[in-house]
Structures are given as structure tokens and as C-alpha cells.
Amino acid sequence: MGLQSALTTALTGLSAAETQIDVIGNNLANSQTVGFKSSDAVFATQFLQTLSLGAGPSANNGGTNPRQIGLGVQVAEIAANHNQGTIEISSSSSDLAIQGDGFFQVEAADGEKLYTRNGIFKLNSDAELVNATGQRLLGYGIDEQFRLQTDSLVPLSVPLGTKTVAKATENVTFEGTLTPEGEVASAGQVIESLHLGDSQVPRPDASGISVETSPIADHTTVSGAVGAGSLPAGTYQYKFALVDASGNETKPSAARSFTVGTNGNVNLSNLPQDPLGGDFPTVNIYRTGPNGTEFEFLASAAAGGTFNDDGSTALSGTAIDEDTLTGNYTYMVTYYSAG
Known part of the structure; x- marks a missing residue:
């Protein structure tokens, strides 16, 4: 029985080493696989065969420890290494990569949602982004007004060659107040300011203009x-x-x-x-x-x-008005001639 136990214990070590070699071989085989994460075999001891129990200390004896023999090793976990990999430049405009944590969510043929770090995508015949196994890339879609729809995930498509992406301007709305005393313009002109203008129209000299604010009671x-x-x-x-x-x-x-x-x-x-x-x-x-x-x-x-x-003057009931403007404001000053 003792020899059989020793052989069985040694066999667990060989089996664990075999699993470790399998994991290393899989890492080497996928060294060129985009988005692949390497794994490590984590071992744990198979505890333990007790031959004799220990004894606690007494007045005349310091006590003894139990005698135990391990029964071998087992593979406790094959842990994936999810550290950030190297991002390489691709010649395909549809290839994607994730910097940091996260996964691409793709849709399988039966509608199952899957996750991957492989960002090699291409367009299918319906202009949808799919990976090498044909699974559609999922993301937020847009409505007819090109507004992002964040309530659900849909297969992403790139409508190349379609005529629905751009839309010609149909209506323009202009609001403003025109003074009836102004002169009718005979030619278009750009008046230069700090933000708009051209070199043909000189910028107005505002060196003599000052803006003052009312004081605050001290x-x-x-x-x-x-x-x-x-x-x-x-x-x-x-x-x-x-x-x-x-x-x-x-x-x-x-x-x-x-x-x-x-x-x-x-x-x-x-x-x-x-x-x-x-x-x-x-x-x-x-x-x-x-x-x-x-x-x-x-x-x-x-x-x-x-x-x-002294109390002879009663409060009026009129609340104080503290809505006076405070803070920093930007003003645009225009110039005009008499008449």
C-alpha cells in the first residue's frame, strides 16, 4: 500500500507537469494570434495523509507535531494574463485595438453575445463590421437624425457608397432686428473685429473705449x-x-x-x-x-x-434685490456714423 501511494503521488507530479507543458505549448502556438492572452498553470498541493496525530504540551513534555505525508500535486487554475499587449500599426482602416481594459462585443450566428480582444474586422456584403469567423461587431447605432442611440447594441455598419449619409440643406432660419433708419447696403462687406474680418477692412480703434461697472457699497x-x-x-x-x-x-x-x-x-x-x-x-x-x-x-x-x-421705523416688506450682474462678461461693440 505504501509503494502504491508513492507511485500515485509521483504520477500526480507528472500529470501536472504535462498540463504545464500543454499550457506553454498553447502560448507558443498563439504567439502570432491577435488579441491572444497567455496563460499560466497554477499548482496546489493535495493535502494530506495523516499518519499520527500530534500531542499538546504538558507539564513534563513539550508536545509533538502530527506526521503527515502529502498525496501529490494538482492543477488548481490555468490563469490568463490580461495585461495590456503591444498595439501595432495596421494597414487596414477597419482594424481596431483597445487601450486598457475592456473587450469587443460580437454577436454569434445564434444571437449569443461573445467577447474578444481581437480587433481585426472587415466589411461583409451588407457593409457590417465582422471578425474573421463572421461574428458581427456590436455598438451604439444612430437614428435617421444621426443621433446616438445608447439604449441598445446593434451590429455596426459602415455605409460606404450610399447616399443617405449626407443631406443637402433645405431650410435656413435667420432672426434679428433691422433698424428702419439704416442705409441700404449696395455691396457685401466684412467688418473686422477681434474674431472675424479680413485685411481689407481695418480693425476699429477701441483704445478710447472704457467699460465701467457700478460700485458695491463698502x-x-x-x-x-x-x-x-x-x-x-x-x-x-x-x-x-x-x-x-x-x-x-x-x-x-x-x-x-x-x-x-x-x-x-x-x-x-x-x-x-x-x-x-x-x-x-x-x-x-x-x-x-x-x-x-x-x-x-x-x-x-x-x-x-x-x-x-430705534424701532420706530418698521420694515417695509419689500425684499432686497440681489440679482445684480456679477462675474466676467464679454461685450461686442459696433461703430456707426451719424444718421
């Missing part, structure tokens, strides 16, 4: 003294907006907060001043309720002046 200059009054206890937030002679507001400032006690007031001084020297003579003051977050119009005061909020 709330950092505002100071407030809390004293006795009729405002309920709480924290009040204020925002300020400069107003020109026509009643147009600038973008409101950031909020300033003041906390008052019972029957308090807030005496605001050093209100925002007009940085343009008189174009914005008035400041609109907006305030929240006690511990509130919604700003409403409270009162108007002279720019750079003072305002005492």
Missing part, C-alpha cells in the same frame, strides 16, 4: 452703537446699497450684524460713501427681523451719513 466703514430703544432683543443684520439720482441701486453689500438687548436700538454711522464722487448720493438700508435671515427695505439715508434704528 460695509466695512459702517459702525454701530447699541443703546436704549424699542427694538426687541435679538441679532439684527444690515445690508446697504448705493442709489443714484434716478433711483437705480448698486449690488448690495455684505451683511453687518449687531446684537441688542431688551428695548434696544442700533445707531448706524459712517454709512457707505459714493466712490465715484456724487453719482450715488443715497444709501438704501435693508434689515432682517430679530434673529432673522430675510432682508427687507428699512429706510434711506445720505451716503456717508448716519441712521438711528
